[in-house]
Structure formats: structure tokens, C-alpha cells
Amino acid sequence: MPTIKDVALLAGVTVTTVSRVLNNRGYISDQTRAKVAEAMKALDYVPNEVARSLHRQRSNIIGLILPDVSHPFFGELAMHIEYYAYEAGYKILLCNSHLDSAKERDYIDMLKRHKVDAIIMGSHTLDVSEYLNLSMPIVTIDRKLDENIPSVSSDNRQGGLLATRRLIARGCKKIAMITGNLQLELLANQRCSAFKSEAEARGVSYVIVQTKLDVFDYSQYGALVDKLFEEHPDIDGVFASDVKAAHVVHACNRLKKAIPEDVKVVGYDDTQIASLLVPRLTTVRQPKEAMAKLALETVVKQIRGEPCTIETVLPVELIDREST
């Protein structure tokens, strides 16, 4: 691979001059510029970003830690984050934590060694102190770890409220919510408390079931839903995030419960799957693209030393479809 030296040699100038035309800095005669450009082309020269990173003390790489890109919500989020990163001149180093704390710690360590310019966290399984010691630009998505760590999320409370109200408005008498494990202390827990308080306020009986901790697989969902309907056959409304809601739809089909006649279902996220199910899922839309954009802006501002919003909460919207 040709280096800046080879280019300099061929163009009959020094590396300094080559570097100048490369970065378009300082004065250079058009003639030299042309000579250098020619040499670069002739050698098929590409600047070495590793060397640049070492010198500049920044890599233009952002680490993205997620539970799992193959989950529809995180996949869509990752896609948008990568898009805006690319626009801003950053690259994305992808890490799937699978909610495994050892792996997450390992990844954070790896990202530090690689001198990434910032970390976007869509997963957290460690103690808050470990994130505070990072001394690196960071933003969390859908979780608030600490007053000093910027976060971006959708309005989970409002989302929970919208969903619950919709179920009740449609005449549900006994509603259930299936939620991720509440110990994970996600902002998503606010959906749950909104669900609970709204149900109580309206005098509607309710059930809340949590998925297992430390696990991020879909195999458990089916059994979970079956068990729910077995123990509470009179449930006529369910609120759960899209993938889980899909399992509910599926279980209802197995149990010969018609949707929305017998059971009404409201999802959360508005992932692709919500509009592909039959019936299509009424769901609370998280503004994934906007969240991605803002998460990126938040870390980029930090990288540049500019002040950034410490907490960004985006509005959600109830998308009306056929499952209610």
C-alpha cells in the first residue's frame, strides 16, 4: 500500500506538501497541487485513517451497544443511527450485548481501547458507576442512568397512557400488560406504571407479567402468553411491545379468540411487524428516526465540546389499526 511518502517521492515534493493538499490547508501552488493529485491517482493512494486517528487523537468512530440488532426495534434504530452517523462523517462499531453484563463490560473496554469518539448505549446491564467512569461522550437510549448522562427516549408514560386508554375506551374489562423485566430499570417501565395507574383510576382490573431477566430471546414469549391466558381466561385486552404483541395475536389465534372482538391488542414501537400482522396492530409509535438523529446529535455535540441537552423526551403517537 502506498503511503504519503511514496506520493511525495513521485510528485517530487515532501510529505508536508502532500499532507497540505490532502487536507487543503495552507498555501500551495496550483501546479504542485496538480502534480500531487496526479501522483496520488497514479499510485491509487488512500490516506491511512489509523495514522490520522493516532495523530488527531480521534477516530471518527462511534460505538453502538444494543441488546440485539436482530430485534426489529433495535434493527430499525441501528439503521437510522448508522444513517445519521454516516452523514456526520462517523462510522459505527456494532456491539450486541445480548443483555450479558460480562459481554457489555468487555465491549465498553474494547471501545475504550479503540478510542472511539463516543458511545451510544441502547443496552445497560452494569452498575451506574461503571458508566460514569467512562469519561467519554455518551448517550443512552430509552434509559436514564444518571443525572449526568444524556439520554434520548420517547414519552413512555404518555405512550402507556394512550395504550391503556385505548383498551379501556374499546370496552375492555380486564386488561394485561406484558413488559420486559422491570429490574432493568428502563424508561419503558414508565409505560407500565402508566398502565397500572390508569387502570386503577378507571377501575379496570389488570394483570402485569414480566419477561425473565438476563434473557433476550423470543422463545419464552409464547409460553408466557399461553400461561397468561390460562391463568386469566377472561382477559379482553393486552398491551405489550410489538414483538410480544405479535405473540399475543398468535396465541389468540391458537386459542380461537378473535381479534379485536374477543381480545384487543395494543403494541408499542410501531416496528415493521406491526403493519404486517393480520390483523394489523394498533400500536404506539416510537419516533425511531428522530431518536436516532437526536442521539447522534447529542454525542456529536459532546465530541465538539459543545453543550448538549441532558434529557430528550420525544412525543409518541397512537397508530390506529385493526387490533383494537
Place this chain on the structure above:
Amino acid sequence: MPTIKDVALLAGVTVTTVSRVLNNRGYISDQTRAKVAEAMKALDYVPNEVARSLHRQRSNIIGLILPDVSHPFFGELAMHIEYYAYEAGYKILLCNSHLDSAKERDYIDMLKRHKVDAIIMGSHTLDVSEYLNLSMPIVTIDRKLDENIPSVSSDNRQGGLLATRRLIARGCKKIAMITGNLQLELLANQRCSAFKSEAEARGVSYVIVQTKLDVFDYSQYGALVDKLFEEHPDIDGVFASDVKAAHVVHACNRLKKAIPEDVKVVGYDDTQIASLLVPRLTTVRQPKEAMAKLALETVVKQIRGEPCTIETVLPVELIDREST
């Protein structure tokens, strides 16, 4: 951030010694080793991988170019690739080409500048020559660009055959296939030719429709399927990859066609969505995890200068569910 120098200073040794204990190379007394370890801990030292990369001339980073991680198939693939990369000590730089050739070229260029050790290509929109000039370990997934570029794929021909036979075996008289654009020259095209030749061999009438070129969005699918059924209301069997098949299921629902009674549907990929649809989708399973593992092995062997298989074709399996 403390460097190896700071550690050396604190431990009262030279950087050479620190480097030695860091890499566990050469002779070092237990005493010095302990002193150095202590200093590293005290300073919370982390080695700078950028500097290491520059020296070693390798980054331990692999570039992954995909059309879009938010597509279920590529999302699952990415998840597995990242998993095996992590196991082998590599990190993944994520690139979504969105089937945009300018962007893809840009990404390849970027990956070269960043000195990634290899590229895994799940997308290709450029001329073969551009990939040949890469002079870098590479593997393609689901496409065969050239005799000299290693590829990993599932047995698309066999998959197409299995799907078509299943439709015919279930009594379909007029079958349709919805395929990605054939101009993209994917190995997936083999599904299509298998479909065609099998239908012809069995004397079953058939229709083939392609999605648009240059586009990788799902919005077109709905209209495409509607048009298909409008022009051919007598179609009683459809073969298409999972996401498209989901749109077929959805359209059938709108058109009051029962599945599998009126129309039978066979998918391809066996993504998560296949088992979440109602009815669950009969589909041809691509061994995504094995493909990921082998793709990674293929580039790692190249990185190590070992010989690697130039073409890997993995068997597929028809997963029997309720849509046929």
C-alpha cells in the same frame, strides 16, 4: 488518558518493559511484572488500539456492508456475524448501502482508509472490477461476483425447488413468484429459475414479478401484490421471501382469500416474522447462523494467509407450517 509512558514512569521501568508485560512476551521478573501491573491499575491504563493497529498494520476490524440491517434477514445475519466476529477477536464496522451504489463505493473507500482487515459483502451494486481491485480479504454472501471472490450462500436452487414442489403438491394450479430485481444478479435468482423450470416441467402455469431496481423499501410490496392479484385473480399459490410473503398474506386477508384454503404461500429465509404471522408461514429456512460463521471463517483464513474455500453452498430446509 495515561499512555504506556506514564505507566513506565510510575513503575520505574521503561516502555519496553511495560510493553513486554502487556503482551506477555520475552523474559520479565515476577517482581517487575507485579510493579507494572500495579502501575497500570493505579492509572487505569488501557492500551491504545489505534497505535497498535498502526504498528501491526492490522486493525482487527471487519467491515460489514449490507443493504439494510433493519431488514429481518440481514438483521439476523448481522447479529450472528457480529457474534462470531467477537469470538474471533474482531469488531464489526456496520455499513448500510441501501442498494445505493454511490454510497456503497463510498463505504468501500472508507473501509480501505480505515484499514479494516476484511470486508463481508451482503450487498453489491458495483461493477465486478471494483471489487476485484480491492486487494483485501473479502467474502460475499448470497452473490457470486467472480471466480476469485469467495462466497457463502444457501442452496437457492434447491430452495426454489422445494418451495415450488410444495405449492404444486398442495394442488396449486397457478402459482406466482415475487422476487427481488433479477438484474441484481444475486444467487437468489436461482430460486426463480428453479421455480420457473419446475413449474414448466410439471405443466403448472405461473407468473413471475420483480420488485423495482435501486429500491429497498417495503412500501412498494403492498401495491405490487395487489396488482398481482388484480391481474391474476386465479392465482392459488405464491412463493416469495418472508417479508414479501407477509405482504401476500396481508393482501389475501384484504381480498378475503383464505390461507391456505384459497391461496397457499411459501416464504424464504425463515426470519422471525415467518413464525409470527397468522397463519405461520411455511418457508425455506436459510441457515443464517451457519452462513455467518462460515463467512467469518472465510475472511479470517484469508487474513491469516491460509487458503479458504472459494464457494460455500449450504443446504436449506423446508419448514412446514400453516400457510400451505
Place this chain on the structure above:
DNA sequence: TTGTATGCGTTATCAT
């Protein structure tokens, strides 16, 4: 307008 010299953090070669 262009060149010289130094440093970014690490490893490797050669001494001692």
C-alpha cells in the same frame, strides 16, 4: 509557497 523536525502510542530490533 515549500521543507525540516517532532510527536501521536505502540512494538520490534538490537544492545547491554
Place this chain on the structure above:
DNA sequence: ATGATAACGCATACAA
């Protein structure tokens, strides 16, 4: 068993 020094490829302060 440990140290001095050059080199990886690039960018910048300072000279000329």
C-alpha cells in the same frame, strides 16, 4: 532480565 531507539503513516509548529 531490561533498556535505547527506530519505525508504523500522518499532521503540525517552525524555518526558510
